[in-house]
Amino acid sequence: MIQCFLGATLRSVVIKFDEEESYMAHLFSSITRLCPELEDFQIQSVLEEPSLAYTAALSNLVSGLPKLRVLAITSWQPSEELVAHLGSLPTLEEWAYFELPDYPHPERLRSLDAFVNALLTHPSAKSLSTLAITETPTPDVTTNHHNAESVAFFLFRKFFKLPAIESLELTVPILSSLDDSWLEEASSAWPRLSTLELRGEGPPMMTLQGLVPLLKNCAHLEHLRVSAVWKPFDTTGLRNCSNFKIQEMRIGNLVVAKPVVAVFRCLLLLFPVINEVVNQAPGASEDRRWMRLKTLIEESRGTNTGDEEDGGGEATD
Template sequence: MHPCLANPDIQSLIFRYFGATVHSQGVRDDLHSMNALPVLARTCRAFTETALSVLWLSLPNVVPLVKVMPSHLWSGIDKTRTRVYILMFTSTPASTDWERFDYYARKVQALGFYSLAGPLWNIDNNVMTTLAAHCSARPLLPNIREISFSQRAPQRPESVSLEFAQCLLSENITHLAITGGYPTVTLIDAIRRICPKIETLDIDLDRALEFAVVTAMKHLVCALSHLQDIRVSIMRPRKFQLERDALYHIGMLPSVKKFATGLMTPDELQGLASQDNCFPSLLSFSFAVESLEEAVPVLNIVTRPLTSLTVTLSRTAKPTSSPIQLYYFVENVLLHPCHASLTHFKLTESNVFLFDSYPSHGPTDMRVLFHLPAIESIDIHPEIELSTGVDDAWLAIAASTWPRLRVLKLGQTQTTLAGYVPLIRGCPLLEEISITSVWAPFDVRGLDPFLGNTRIEYIDIVRTQIEGEVLAVLRCLLLLFPRLRGFHKDFGGGDWDILQNYLDISLRCG
């Protein structure tokens, strides 16, 4: 073994890379990565302990810990034949049966952050009771730092008993997520009592909450004085407002650097706007509105030099926004203190037809975006019509204006594949690109054969058209992106299948 590999820090970096549980390429690469980790660990005995620490660093639930116990103690039953397994104890564990459980439990730092691969496990009440009894005087996972209560893991929020919640929770937890379920008041109160050091709070609930639950949520938020990153999205009953106190508390915390929220009521807006020195340290702001016209007063609540801004357009009724409003919104951003510091700008929406069939009658020249000089990531929803404002010349200006650009995602444009050339030249850090455009072959004579971007392996495709010979298009693509492996697209067939087949052949041929 090379002496450098004996360094524990270097080993940890290597195994953390292979053990990453989330990849932009999806579940297939996720499984490949997690299988590669134990294979690599078996090549050298010195790797064993480091590899085990990474493998057990993050778990989807407590099921793997129970399954390292003697096999006669537990069973998994698929009662509904839907790959939803119920984990239960078939007999009571003796004190010696907990040794392996406790050994691996000390390695777990995150619980409930799961991969989409594999079956779904739920935990029977007798398992929760047994685990709670085993650790009645201490946390079940002594080194836990992050925990997520969600629909999948470690258990649905509404079914977590107070005793089980208390054994999972620890005063060392700094990252807490409650998503997609219906948390109980007892669970929220337990979190408030046991976890005072929470720095990251993610609450994303898909059902309207009862008065008592919302009140408990408010008390939880108001009790946390170390918050740095908070995202709150709750479907609330109509005319039901109880978050003003919590918002005021968040707005006055000097530690809060990231804040994301859903639609805010006029009362909440007024409450925040009336605060002096609101969000004194905020760097990242994400919010939802029903139109871009409503986004301006929300943005003006925060008078800080933001580095990240995300606006979500959320409507279920007939849309009232038009592409022109994007132009005017960006003009308002230029008047905000963040115009010189903004590095990440994202405009998305929850209704995919929001901008369809709206003619452009007014200024839509998207060169206005170039007045945001620090941009490193720009993401505008693909349904937003930009065809009158973004073309190949626009891409060339973008390359010279934003040399540190990493992400470029745009709506419908007039760009072509040839327009990517100055972008690749001028933005060496580019790692994600998605532009609705026309892919046609272009003359590659005279171009540097080493021009290509080696960071991008997959390209997101939305409404892009292929014109001309498919093989010629592939040659141009491989010049621009020599490590290209495939496309993420919401459609298939025709030239796209042919292009992917040609690409697969080129990859096999090396």
């Protein structure tokens, strides 16, 4: 019955279902045959383990759409060959819900690297303005291997070849191995940057001072959420680095060094209108330095709720 709606003039197909049906593979082959002009193809489903027949039929369908412009498929792990094909497809403008194969570490990094390489070969790479990548952590993924820092730096420096980036959101465990030098390069590579979100697993290496180049070079920066160690630094001679657009930050992993009051002063110099900082790290509410900084921020804006969360004043400063 569904095939009655298919035809040569159809430009968009959106399919929604909860469980895999036996007819889906046949439907996919019909779409390839009957809809050569299809530009927008989307599937919204929740499949824990798609069958081989389903995956093969879906891959054949996607690879057989030469005019594909928008692709959004949940619960799907395309092969590296198909990733490369899509990376070279000149019509493709939007690709959502891409899932890397659930390989053990470091094979997951190699898969991510293959995806980035394919992305860089796409004809629209030079004009790509928005990119979001999320890697779901698994128990075998760790950033504590001997060359994590060099692997992360090499992999994520490739993003600087995307000169038009305005919004970059990355949630990848190994991101915590990047340091301030990456932020400095990012500030030069993306002058139109308005949103930057970096969230890794484990102790971060970036610092509060590392944000200075971004504030100097990226005049459009409005959303900044970077896991980092906030420690005080020498602000003597610091000029033209205050951001008056950012009023709140939600940070995946924030580590506060001491003295906390000095950290607070550096923070206000960089972000004079900051109203709220949310530390999303596990156990943040039990971190006395963080709770002390949170209280100072609230008091500076007259929004102190009166909660006694800091648990003891400046004993940790």
